[in-house]
Amino acid sequence: xxxxxxxxxxxxxxxxxxxxxxxxxxxxxxxxxxxxxxxxxxxxxxxxxxxxxxxxxxxxxxxxxxxxxxxxxxxxxxxxxxxxxxxxxxxxxxxxxxxxxxxxxxxxxxxxxxxxxxxxxxxxxxxxxxxxxxxxxxxxxxxxxxxxxxxxxxxxxxxxxxxxxxxxxxxxxxxxxxxxxxxxxxxxxxxxxxxxxxxxxxxxxxxxxxxxxxxxxxxxxxxxxxxxxxxxxxx
Amino acid sequence: xxxxxxxxxxxxxxxxxxxxxxxxxxxxxxxxxxxxxxxxxxxxxxxxxxxxxxxxxxxxxxxxxxxxxxxxxxxxxxxxxxxxxxxxxxxxxxxxxxxxxxxxxxxxxxxxxxxxxxxxxxxxxxxxxxxxxxxxxxxxxxxxxxxxxxxxxxxxxxxxxxxxxxxxxxxxxxxxxxxxxxxxxxxxxxxxxxxxxxxxxxxxxxxxxxxxxxxxxxxxxxxxxxxxxxxxxxx
Numbered sequence: 511x512x513x514x515x516x517x518x519x520x521x522x523x524x525x526x527x528x529x530x531x532x533x534x535x536x537x538x539x540x541x542x543x544x545x546x547x548x549x550x551x552x553x554x555x556x557x558x559x560x561x562x563x564x565x566x567x568x569x570x571x572x573x574x575x576x577x578x579x580x581x582x583x584x585x586x587x588x589x590x591x592x593x594x595x596x597x598x599x600x601x602x603x604x605x606x607x608x609x610x611x612x613x614x615x616x617x618x619x620x621x622x623x624x625x626x627x628x629x630x631x632x633x634x635x636x637x638x639x640x641x642x643x644x645x646x647x648x649x650x651x652x653x654x655x656x657x658x659x660x661x662x663x664x665x666x667x668x669x670x671x672x673x674x675x676x677x678x679x680x681x682x683x684x685x686x687x688x689x690x691x692x693x694x695x696x697x698x699x700x701x702x703x704x705x706x707x708x709x710x711x712x713x714x715x716x717x718x719x720x721x722x723x724x725x726x727x728x729x730x731x732x733x734x735x736x737x738x739x740x741x742x743x744x745x
Numbered sequence: 746x747x748x749x750x751x752x753x754x755x756x757x758x759x760x761x762x763x764x765x766x767x768x769x770x771x772x773x774x775x776x777x778x779x780x781x782x783x784x785x786x787x788x789x790x791x792x793x794x795x796x797x798x799x800x801x802x803x804x805x806x807x808x809x810x811x812x813x814x815x816x817x818x819x820x821x822x823x824x825x826x827x828x829x830x831x832x833x834x835x836x837x838x839x840x841x842x843x844x845x846x847x848x849x850x851x852x853x854x855x856x857x858x859x860x861x862x863x864x865x866x867x868x869x870x871x872x873x874x875x876x877x878x879x880x881x882x883x884x885x886x887x888x889x890x891x892x893x894x895x896x897x898x899x900x901x902x903x904x905x906x907x908x909x910x911x912x913x914x915x916x917x918x919x920x921x922x923x924x925x926x927x928x929x930x931x932x933x934x935x936x937x938x939x940x941x942x943x944x945x946x947x948x949x950x951x952x953x954x955x956x957x958x959x960x961x962x963x964x965x966x967x968x969x970x971x972x973x974x975x976x977x978x979x980x
Contacts (some may be wrong), residue, residue, distance in 0.1 A: 511750055513938055515749075584954070609918065652926075653835070656964050656965065657906045657926025658925055658926060670892075671758045671891060672940075677942055690884070701930055702927060706925070707909065707912055707914060728890065728891065729890050729892060730890065737820040737976035738889065
């Protein structure tokens with residue numbers, strides 16, 4: 511078995527109201543079963559989830575917007591907060607981001623990234639005639655490990671978790687707890703061909719069969735199962 | 746740009762003393778620059794990091810070994826501990842694992858997974874004449890998100906983190922904090938073609954240029970930077 515991860519080259523800078531699905535379909539030949547990974551940044555731009563800020567006071571503006579987008583502060587280090595968003599994501603600055611946006615602006619997360627993914631999926635079916643899965647990805651830090659990885663914050667048309675609970679391993683022993691977050695692994699694989707400075711906000715993962723009706727909300731651990739509700743606060 | 750993720754099919758069950766590099770080289774044609782991802786389980790088997798347990802008391806035995814392999818308990822839920830290992834990894838049961846091992850045995854993590862990766866890399870150079878990177882992967886849970894993903898616990902011949910700090914984004918703004926843990930994204934991509942029940946413990950990621958001299962130890966967040974040193978303890 512092998513899969514391909516293919517960068518979609520030549521995407522233009524996206525502005526509010528742009529048709530992301532149309533822009534993608536015009537630049538690549540999609541196949542049924544492809545998973546199309548779209549970075550949060552262009553989804554936020556297309557959906558107008560950008561806010562104008564005072565560029566001379568950018569750090570404070572960003573901190574203000576991060577607090578505003580937070581429902582709970584999980585940890586704090588100096589000016590950076592690790593916060594829970596209204597969606598339930600736990601991430602730096604509640605996903606409020608100044609990179610790859612014009613000076614004087616901040617990008618907020620899409621209001622409903624699963625709905626964003628579903629709209630793009632519908633748009634790709636209309637524009638390209640292909641039945642694809644869509645993931646909206648963002649770059650999140652992790653507890654305990656250095657560096658960030660891309661994960662799925664929105665999804666449509668895929669099964670985000672491959673559940674092996676009760677499935678027998680190669681020795682016939684049923685597995686107790688293995689549930690693989692394939693949507694996050696797909697988002698991370700897509701990041702490998704995107705980079706952060708090459709202007710490649712879309713990639714295709716081809717050759718996997720993950721079709722289904724899940725959402726990225728299924729990847730959010732409910733509070734009652736979360737052993738890491740709060741972390742340290744440092745000045 | 747595109748990359749391929751290729752399962753190495755036909756690997757046999759591995760036993761203590763087996764030459765993992767030789768087994769891989771006999772089953773696939775490697776190219777310079779490939780990243781060869783090998784699951785921890787076969788590395789532990791080849792290195793004899795297996796312990797015999799009383800199969801009639803498997804859960805208690807596993808809990809006992811997990812405590813023994815831990816240097817610190819980070820959180821606890823019933824019989825499962827989230828623990829820091831001597832390597833510095835934070836993971837369920839300190840990496841002690843009963844899946845895909847024969848009944849009556851447990852797999853411990855390799856003693857030094859970076860050294861394991863380096864040995865396999867040297868072996869692949871000798872057996873296949875190819876200059877490849879090697880990642881030893883394992884399946885870890887995460888804070889705040891459901892499901893597990895594969896990450897790099899050992900590495901050789903690669904740069905595990907792509908550092909964008911100070912690099913200008915597409916708008917010419919220097920990025921503050923973006924460091925992408927590409928080794929973890931590569932491990933996750935490899936998992937997509939492996940699955941957990943198909944007996945595919947090795948995959949090749951081809952088409953990325955991540956050659957360098959890093960290790961997976963670089964992915965471990967030092968205690969002084971760790972905001973999530975402890976979590977909840979639940980009966």
